[in-house]
Amino acid sequence: MAGRVVGGRGYLFRMGKHATNHATHIVWDWNGTLFHDIDAVIGATNAAFAEIGLAPITLERYRELYCVPIPRFYERLMGRLPTDAEWLVMDEAFHRHYTLQREACALAEGVETLLESWGAAGHSQSILSMYGHEELLPLVRDFGIESHFIRVDGRTGPSGGGKSEHMVRHLAALESARVDPGRTVVIGDAVDDALAARYAGAHAVLYTGGSHSRASLLEAGVPVVDSLAEAVLTAERLPL
Numbered sequence: 655m656a657g658r659v660v661g662g663r664g665y666l667f668r669m670g671k672h673a674t675n676h677a678t679h680i681v682w683d684w685n686g687t688l689f690h691d692i693d694a695v696i697g698a699t700n701a702a703f704a705e706i707g708l709a710p711i712t713l714e715r716y717r718e719l720y721c722v723p724i725p726r727f728y729e730r731l732m733g734r735l736p737t738d739a740e741w742l743v744m745d746e747a748f749h750r751h752y753t754l755q756r757e758a759c760a761l762a763e764g765v766e767t768l769l770e771s772w773g774a775a776g777h778s779q780s781i782l783s784m785y786g787h788e789e790l791l792p793l794v795r796d797f798g799i800e801s802h803f804i805r806v807d808g809r810t811g812p813s814g815g816g817k818s819e820h821m822v823r824h825l826a827a828l829e830s831a832r833v834d835p836g837r838t839v840v841i842g843d844a845v846d847d848a849l850a851a852r853y854a855g856a857h858a859v860l861y862t863g864g865s866h867s868r869a870s871l872l873e874a875g876v877p878v879v880d881s882l883a884e885a886v887l888t889a890e891r892l893p894l
Contacts, residue, residue, distance in 0.1 A: 677777045679833045680889055681824065681856070683842030684783035684790060684808075686864025687882070688799075691752075691759040695865070698752035702744040708732065717867040722784075722846045724814040745813055753789075761797055762863060768886050769802040778833060780805040782824045782840075784817055804831050817850035825854050839889035841882070848874035857892055859885045 682688050685695070692713065700710040708731065711719075719730045728744065729735045736744060772779055780803050783790050787808030794800045807824050825835045840851035843864025851858035860871040860878045871878045877892075879885045 677837070678889060678892075678894060679777065679828070679838045680772060680779040680886070681821070681838060681840045681851075682779060682781050682803075683840070683844070683847050683864075684781055684794075685785050686843035687841060687861055688762060688765055688781070689756075689759060689793070690762040690863065691756055692864055694752055694755035694759050697755045698748045698750075701751040702748040703731075705743050705747045706736070706740050714867075717865060718870065720844070720865045720870075722814070722816050722844070741814075749813070756793075761799075762882055764881075764883055766799065768882055769799055772886060773802055778804050778831060780807070780824065780828065780833075782807050782817070782821060784809045784813070784815070784820070786810075786813070804828065804833075817846050818853040821850040821854040821856070825856065837894045839892060839894075841885045841889060845870060845874045848876045851876075857889075857894065859888045859892075861885050 685691055696711070696713055696716055699716065703710060711731070719727060721727050721730070724745075725735055725741060728741075769779065781790075781794065785808050787810050790808035791800075791806060794803070794806055800806065805824070805828055807820070807827075809820070821840070825833060825838060835855040838851075838854075838856040840847050840856055840858040841861060842848075842858070843861050844866055845860070848858040848860055858874070858876045860866070860874060860876055861882060862868050862871060862878065862880050863882075868878060868880075877888045879888055
């Protein structure tokens with residue numbers, strides 16, 4: 655998608671030549687959705703647990719218990735909230751180990767084709783992630799997919815929180831690109847993606863390939879799918 659950078663400091667913002675007022679916009683989540691990094695997440699989580707003497711967790715158990723804000727997830731495992739000191743140790747350990755282990759991760763199956771096809775059909779798309787913004791942008795660029803997005807936003811504040819307020823700001827920044835929240839579909843792998851979409855007046859489709867079990871995703875009351883291809887098809891068919 656050709657365009658020009660018009661955003662503020664640190665943000666990628668391209669005006670898509672195909673976007674129209676009536677086209678559905680997709681807001682993609684990154685970790686666990688476009689970026690298939692669940693193995694790195696589990697490895698880094700267990701490294702963080704080891705720092706304070708917790709036993710390792712399996713992928714199935716992680717998906718069963720995972721929630722945001724992240725300290726609540728740790729509370730489910732520990733039976734109590736971590737202390738401030740424990741949180742700092744675990745948060746630092748997680749990000750340090752994740753940065754090392756993400757090198758072995760790749761985009762989810764078929765992502766490049768899906769992004770290209772969505773744009774070619776006259777739709778726009780963006781990324782909103784709770785991964786650090788300064789780390790996110792180089793990853794998107796290195797995979798060679800940045801031109802598909804009219805905006806890429808990562809987290810700029812402390813880690814561990816929810817996505818709702820970030821979603822509102824993300825969609826507000828897209829007003830000049832004629833993105834209507836009511837015609838926007840958030841595709842992500844977490845219940846928090848659906849909550850953020852609802853908070854911002856958008857819709858959501860949840861994908862089972864990331865952080866949550868199917869059972870926990872179904873509790874969000876939005877469509878749940880097993881592939882990103884199915885997620886895009888569902889987004890296109892929603893009665894917006």
